[in-house]
Amino acid sequence: MAPPTPSLGRLISEGLRHGGDLVGQELELMRRETDGNIRAILGVFACFGTAVILLVAALTMVLVALVKGLAALIGSEILAALIVGAPFAAVALILMMLGLRRMDRSNLLPRRFERQIEKDAALMTGRNDD
Secondary structure, eight states, rough: OOOOOOOOOHHHHHHHHHHHHHHHHHHHHHHHHHHHHHHHHHHHHHHHHHHHHHHHHHHHHHHHHHHHHHHHHHOOOOHHHHHHHHHHHHHHHHHHHHHHHHHHHHHHHHHHHHHHHOOOOOHHHTOOOH
């Protein structure tokens, strides 16, 4: 004797239930994967942060040693500090000026967005400016 065939309504309800279960499982997998990725990124930031702190400390020690060595040669620690620090101050000033120029309001406007909106408007109205 053949098993009874389920009704169409029962098949649809089972399909919807299984589909809902599948979507729930996919969302849970995405949440777990995202949590793992966020933890990994935070770990990388912690490593980079520590490395930057140690690098700054090491460079400071190198610069202090350079000032002390130069002071021993020329006899003035103040002049040695000025000689060692001047190139760093010049580079910092140049970088600051470049950064300020880059942050100018005209450079921060969304130019590509404006061009794309104009293209889309032209396409919708039937104009072709290309």
